[in-house]
Amino acid sequence: MPIFARPVSPAxxxxxxxxxxxRLAVAAIGLLAMTSLIRPAAAEExxxxxxxxxxxxxxxxxxxxxEKALAPLGITVSWHEFxxxxxxLEAINVGSIDFGADVADTVPIFAQAAGAKLAxxxxxxxxxxxxxxxxxxESAIRSPADLKGKKVAVTKGAGSHFLLLAVLxxxxxxxxxxxxxxxxxxxxxxxxxxxxxDAWVAWDPFLSSAQRQSGARILTDxxxxxxxxxxxxxxxxxxxxxRADALNAIFARLVETGTWxxxxxxxxxxxxxGLWGIDAAxxxxxxxxxxxxxxxxxAAGLSEQQRIADTFTAEGLLPRKVDTGDVxxxxxxxx
Numbered sequence: 001m002p003i004f005a006r007p008v009s010p011a012x013x014x015x016x017x018x019x020x021x022x023r024l025a026v027a028a029i030g031l032l033a034m035t036s037l038i039r040p041a042a043a044e045e046x047x048x049x050x051x052x053x054x055x056x057x058x059x060x061x062x063x064x065x066x067e068k069a070l071a072p073l074g075i076t077v078s079w080h081e082f083x084x085x086x087x088x089l090e091a092i093n094v095g096s097i098d099f100g101a102d103v104a105d106t107v108p109i110f111a112q113a114a115g116a117k118l119a120x121x122x123x124x125x126x127x128x129x130x131x132x133x134x135x136x137x138e139s140a141i142r143s144p145a146d147l148k149g150k151k152v153a154v155t156k157g158a159g160s161h162f163l164l165l166a167v168l169x170x171x172x173x174x175x176x177x178x179x180x181x182x183x184x185x186x187x188x189x190x191x192x193x194x195x196x197x198d199a200w201v202a203w204d205p206f207l208s209s210a211q212r213q214s215g216a217r218i219l220t221d222x223x224x225x226x227x228x229x230x231x232x233x234x235x236x237x238x239x240x241x242x243r244a245d246a247l248n249a250i251f252a253r254l255v256e257t258g259t260w261x262x263x264x265x266x267x268x269x270x271x272x273x274g275l276w277g278i279d280a281a282x283x284x285x286x287x288x289x290x291x292x293x294x295x296x297x298x299a300a301g302l303s304e305q306q307r308i309a310d311t312f313t314a315e316g317l318l319p320r321k322v323d324t325g326d327v328x329x330x331x332x333x334x335x
Contacts, residue, residue, distance in 0.1 A: 043074050043075060043076045044074060044075050044076070044243075045075070045076050045077070045078055046070065046075050046076070046077050046078070046098050046099065046243070046246055047078050047080060047096070047097040047098045047099070048066075048077060048078070048079055048080065048097065048098070048099045048100075048101065049080045049081075049082050049088040049091055049092065049097040049099070049100045049101070050079065050080070050081060050082070050088075050100070050101050050102075051081070051082055051083070051084065051085065051088065051102075051103075052081060052275075052276065053205065053276070054101050054102050055102075055261065055272065055287070055290070055292065056101070056102070056254055056257045056258055056261070056292065056294070057101040057102065058272065058275050058276075059257050059260075059261070059268070059271065059272070060253055060254075060257055061079055062271065062275065065253050065256075065257070066249075066250065066253050069249040069250075069252070069253055070246060070249055070250075073245050073246060073249065075243075075246055080096075080097055085100075085103030085104060085107035086107055086110055086111070086157075088100045088103060088107075089103060089107055089108065089110075089111040089116060089118065089234065090111070090114075090116070092111075092116065092118060092234065092235070092236045093111060093114070093115075093116035093117065093118070093236070095236065095238075097236075098235060098236055098239040098243075099121070099233070099234070099235045099236075099239065099247075099250065100233065100234050100235070101233045101254075102124065102231045102232060102233050103231065103232055103234070104158060104159040104203075104229070104231055104232075105159050105162075105228070105229065105230045105231070105232065105304065105305060105308060106157060106158060106159050106161070106162055106308055106312070107232075108120070108232055108234060108305070108327075109305060109308055109309045109312065109318070109322055109324060110157060110318070112322050112324065112326075112327065113309075113318045113319055113320055113322050114319075117236065117237040117238070117328075118234045118235070118236065118237060118327065118328065119234060119235050119236070119237045119239075119240035119241075119327070119328040119329065119330045120232055120233075120234055120297040120302070120327060120328070120329045120330065121232075121233045121234055121235050121240065121247055121250070121251065121297070121330050122232070122233040122251055122254055122294050122295065122296070122297060123230050123231070123232050123233070123294070123295060123296075123297045123301065124230060124231040124232075124258070124290070124291055124292060124293060124294055124295075125230065125291040125293040125295060126228035126229060126230055126291060127228075127229050127230070127231075127289060127290045127291045128221055128222035128223045128224075128226070128227060128228055128229055129221045129222070129223060129289045130203055130204045130207070130221075130222075130229050130286075130289040130290050131159055131160050131163055131201070131202065131203035131204070131207065131221065131222055131227070131229050132163075132201070132202065132203075132207055132218045132219070132220065132221035132222070133147075133152075133163070133164065133167060133199055133200070133201050133218070133219040133220055133221075134192065134199060134200045134201075134202055134207065134210055134211070134216040134217065134218060134219065135198065135199045135216065135217050135219050136192075136195070136214070136216060136217070137214070137215040137216060137217050139198070139199075139217065141198065141199060141219060142219075143171070143219075144167045144168065144170065144171035144173070144219065144220055145171045145172070145173065147167075147168065147171070147173065147177070147178055147198075147199060147219075148173055148177045148178065149177070149178070149179075150178055150179070150198035150199060151178070151179040151180075151181055151196075151197045151198050151199075152164065152178050152179070152180055152181065152197060152198065152199045152200070152201065153180075153181045153183045153187075153188040153191050153192055153197040153199070153200040153201065154180055154181070154182065154183070154188070154200075154201040155182070155183065155184060155185060155188065155201075156182040156317075157312070157317060158203075159203065159227065159229050160201040160202065160203055161201070161312075161317075162227055162308050162311060162312070163201060163221075163222050163226060163227040163229075164201045165311055165315065166222075166226045166227050166311070167220055167226060170226065175315060181196075181197050185202065185203075185206045188200050188201075188202065188206075189202070189206060189209075189210060192210065192214075192216070193210075193214055199219065200216075203229070204286035204287075204289050204290065205276065205278055205282060205283060205286035207286070207289075208282050208285040208286040208289070209278060209282050209286075211285075212281070212282050212285065227304075228304050230304070232297070233250075233254065233294075235247060235330065237328045240328065240330045244330070244333070247330055247332070248332050248333050251294070251332045252332075254294045255294045255295075257294075258292035258293060258294045259292075261287060261292045262287075262292050262293075265284050265287060265288070266280075266284065268283075268284075268287060269281070269283040269284035269287060272287075296331055296332065297329050297330075297331075298329070299325060299329065302324055302325065302327075302329075305324040306323075306324045306325070309321075309322040309324050
């Protein structure tokens with residue numbers, strides 16, 4: 001005989017429905033709790049400022065090595081291009097970016113004079129031949145002393161400006177003995193090629209490009225202790241304090257990339273030629289002038305920074321006297 005279910009009263013049915021609802025609610029809460037435990041925390045974004053000519057950073061941005069290194073730390077990367085070093089460090093100071101790569105030696109001094117709270121993270125060893133004073137191939141200018149009374153194109157406040165001041169001082173001249181034409185690298189090149197200036201103080205890759213295309217002659221470069229031309233990588237002091245793990249990862253990638261560029265000049269030049277829109281032969285020549293040896297920053301290693309600051313202060317280029325030792329220096333783990 002068929003077995004029939006026992007009849008259930010309306011009260012019993014309502015009680016059962018309430019009990020089931022409670023069980024489902026408890027299960028849902030448990031599931032949500034479990035999901036929250038296994039869901040990865042939101043990644044922190046690291047904002048990196050760079051210039052198009054920042055060699056090592058340009059390579060890292062292209063090959064994605066930095067993103068891979070920072071991913072295990074829960075950090076993503078956003079890239080922000082700047083036309084020059086000063087606005088890049090300005091952005092670090094106001095908190096728009098966290099890390100800047102790379103700027104010439106004079107740039108942090110201007111930032112420091114403006115009260116920026118920066119931390120030196122790494123430096124590229126001296127590359128004195130990566131900037132020089134150029135004259136036309138047939139120019140009668142044969143020594144720095146011959147610059148007296150001449151019109152010289154220079155980028156105001158750049159490392160090339162310091163080189164020019166150092167060269168003039170060694171020759172017994174002052175800045176008043178020349179007629180400066182303050183121009184950007186692109187405008188300086190145009191003025192030089194057209195003969196509107198007698199000399200041009202340039203840095204690579206503009207330097208090598210002008211030599212190869214116009215046969216320009218180097219009057220003198222920064223060798224002999226005139227101007228070391230170091231380049232620096234910096235972060236905001238707050239970020240350096242908070243994310244030493246991220247800076248350790250970046251430092252390691254910079255060291256590796258610099259070593260790779262010097263060990264693989266043809267391959268590096270081909271890669272950068274596409275990024276910069278310059279022929280590979282010119283890029284390879286320019287890279288041969290740079291050390292690309294990334295290392296730890298030390299107080300002793302910043303000694304030339306004070307010489308630059310004092311020189312620029314004497315020329316009225318800085319609003320106040322700067323103590324370049326009054327900065328934060330970050331050091332990688334194990335250094």
